[in-house]
Amino acid sequence: xxxxxxxxxxxxxxxxxxxxxxxxxxxxxxxxxxxxxxQAARDTPPKMRLASAVLIKLDGHPIWSLQPMxxxxxxxxxxxxxxxxx
Numbered sequence: 001x002x003x004x005x006x007x008x009x010x011x012x013x014x015x016x017x018x019x020x021x022x023x024x025x026x027x028x029x030x031x032x033x034x035x036x037x038x039q040a041a042r043d044t045p046p047k048m049r050l051a052s053a054v055l056i057k058l059d060g061h062p063i064w065s066l067q068p069m070x071x072x073x074x075x076x077x078x079x080x081x082x083x084x085x086x
Contacts, residue, residue, distance in 0.1 A: 020048060
């Protein structure tokens, strides 16, 4: 049975700064079963909240995340910047 990795980050709920990281192994026969198990995981440490979670296949490709994996580039990032013409 394939093994997937669920990588999580947690933030403090009491105002302290910092982040904690954790990783869980999930054994599942299919990607869909692994996603279901990842979504059902509730191992949040006390006084912390889940900030992010990514489910990764053995080949290193992410197949699910807590938030949609959007393009990090903002559409307005190049506003006012002239294109380079060499």
